[in-house]
Amino acid sequence: MNYSAWKLFLAAADLGSLSKVAQSYGTSQPQVSRQLNELEQECGGRLFQRTGRGVVLTEFGERVAPKVRAWVAGTDQLVNDIHSTSGKPIGTVRIGILPSMAHPLVSTLYYRVKERYPLVQLSVREGQGAQLENWLEAGHVDLAILFRHSPMPKHGDVYLVETETYLVGAEGDRVTVNPTVQFSALHNLPLVMFCRPNSWRDRLDQLALEHGVALNVAVEADSLSLQTHIVADGGMYALLGPYAISNAGRDCRLQASKIINPQITRHIALAMSRHGELTLACRTVMQLVREIAQFGGPESTGRGIEVST
Incomplete structure (x- = not known):
């Protein structure tokens, strides 16, 4: 088999786009297409259905994918285990992360990995909460x-940081x-919120029900950039954490007040896939993430936008 x-x-099954695969591998789209066509000829059936928006697995491809994924993972693990007998972490660590936390955490992590563990590669994908959960469950x-x-x-999660919620x-x-704002002030306030399904929306709805507050979701948008630009135009509000606000402050003129009565806390957590054992490289990256988190993140100035410390 051609590994x-x-x-x-x-990669094509995960990304759904041959152009994205080509970009990821530093090759051309025709080259990717040619190799996939050769695979289909070897298999005696079509693996992908070409659409106007990219590619999707055929029924045959859906049956093949789990077996191929297990074989590739086993092959990678064998190579990594052989190298890891020397005690040196090696291999690719695939990380899913919320867009609001991607920078500067990922860039800091990248340079630290490059400096200390040159045989470890990071593969980072951004996604919202439900999407990240699905990727973990599927082993992506x-x-x-x-x-x-x-x-x-729960489930082996490691809590890194506790954060508050701000009205922006x-x-x-x-x-x-003011530096703080009552939760009751959200009553009928026009809000920009993440699209459903979203566990954050569910929790806010529960809090609103408990405190007799009507949440007026005027706009739904999964893009943090879109949310903060809409808010910056005036007349709309968002409920965000300090990392999201700190990043948005580079492009938008915003101000934020910490929500109280009740305070709404969340935990930034490091979660692990429940498929197989973690490699030495994964465990090493986990330790680095915890190390970076210990230095802290954005904190509120008490007025306006959070600043990093």
Whole structure:
């Protein structure tokens, strides 16, 4: 079996786009297409259905993919185990992360890995909470950095940081003029929120029900950039954590007030795939993430946008 060609097959199945696969591998789209066509000829059936938006697995491809994924993972693991007998981490660590936390955590992690463990490669994908959960469940990522609402970690999660929730408005906005704002002030306030399904939305709905507050979701948008730009235009509000606000402050003029009565806390957690044992490289990257998190993240100035410390 052609290991490299089957790796391309899995990449195409995950990304759904031959151009993205080509970009990821530093090759051309025709070259990727040619190799996949050769695979289909060897298999005696079509693996992909070409659509106007990319490629999707055929029924035959759906049956083949899990077996190929297990074979590739086993092959990678064997190579890594052989090298790891020397005690040196090696291999690719696949990480899923929320867009609001991608920078500067990922860039810091990248340079630290490059400096200390040159045989380890990072493969980072951004996604929202439900998407990250699906990737973990399917084994598409080894680790995920995401929000958890439970006060105690479950399923082997490692809690890194506890964060507060802020009501974000445009600079000069009257509702967010003070360092804190009552949860009751959200009543009928026009909000920009993440699209469903979303566990964060579910938790906010539950809190609103408990406190008799009507949440007025005027716009749904999964893009943090879109959310913060809409808010910066004035008249709309978002409920965000300090990392998202700190990053948005580079492009938008915003101000934020911490929500109180009740305070809404979340935990930034490091979650692990439940498929197989973690490699030495994965365990090493986990330790680095915890190390980076210990130095802290954005903190509120008490007025306006959070700043990193």
